[in-house]
Structures are given as structure tokens and as C-alpha cells.
Amino acid sequence: MAKTSTPKKKVTEASKKTPAKKKAAAVISIDKANEAALSVLKKLGIEEPLQNDIEWCLGSYRHDGNAVGLMETGTKAIKALKAAKLKSPKSVTAKLITDLEKAVR
Numbered sequence: 001m002a003k004t005s006t007p008k009k010k011v012t013e014a015s016k017k018t019p020a021k022k023k024a025a026a027v028i029s030i031d032k033a034n035e036a037a038l039s040v041l042k043k044l045g046i047e048e049p050l051q052n053d054i055e056w057c058l059g060s061y062r063h064d065g066n067a068v069g070l071m072e073t074g075t076k077a078i079k080a081l082k083a084a085k086l087k088s089p090k091s092v093t094a095k096l097i098t099d100l101e102k103a104v105r
Contacts, residue, residue, distance in 0.1 A: 028100075030103045030104070031062070031067075031070060033074060033102075033104075034058060034073060034074055034100070035058065036096055036100070037074065037081060037100055038051060038054045038058070038077075040081065041080065044084055044091055044092075046080065046084060050073065050077060053073050053076075054070075054077065057070045057072075071104055078097060078100050078104065081096065
């Protein structure tokens with residue numbers, strides 16, 4: 001039997017590129033997490049003083065970039081959302097609470 005040679009692969013620019021990297025875990029920003037918490041609090045119609053505080057802190061954060069107020073209101077929002085979840089489990093998603101907890105850290 002005669003040997004047959006196997007064709008060599010052509011090296012192209014596409015094959016020289018490094019493989020795509022896996023996406024890093026999504027980083028939750030404190031302002032986005034507080035905005036999500038604010039929208040749920042408004043939808044549920046609870047904790048109006050906390051809603052006002054979150055709105056004020058979001059405006060302040062956008063102005064000066066200092067997230068201290070958002071950290072404090074985020075912590076309060078976690079407690080309020082957990083209490084609302086105990087009363088009505090479908091009203092608040094677990095993802096919202098975990099995202100807010102990650103952002104506050």
C-alpha cells in the first residue's frame with residue numbers, strides 16, 4: 001500500500017489569535033444595586049423615607065462619587081427587602097438581595 005500524506009493545516013491570522021477568555025464574574029456597582037432596590041421599594045410601596053434617602057444618595061453619588069451614603073442606605077434596604085420577602089416571598093427576588101449585599105461589601 002502506498003502511503004498518503006495528510007494535508008497540513010494552513011496557519012491563518014484567525015488561528016494565530018489567542019482563544020477567547022472567559023467572562024469575569026459580573027461586578028455589581030453600588031449605584032445600580034441601589035437603583036434596583038429603589039424600584040422594588042417603590043413598586044411595593046414600602047419604606048418611603050428610605051426611598052427618599054436612596055434617591056438623595058444616588059444624586060449625591062453622581063455628583064461627587066462618594067459612595068458612603070449608598071453603602072448605608074443599601075444596608076438599610078437589605079433589611080427592608082428581607083422583611084418584605086418574609087411577608088411575600090414572590091415580591092422580592094433573591095438575586096436582588098444578593099446583588100445588593102455584594103455591592104455593599
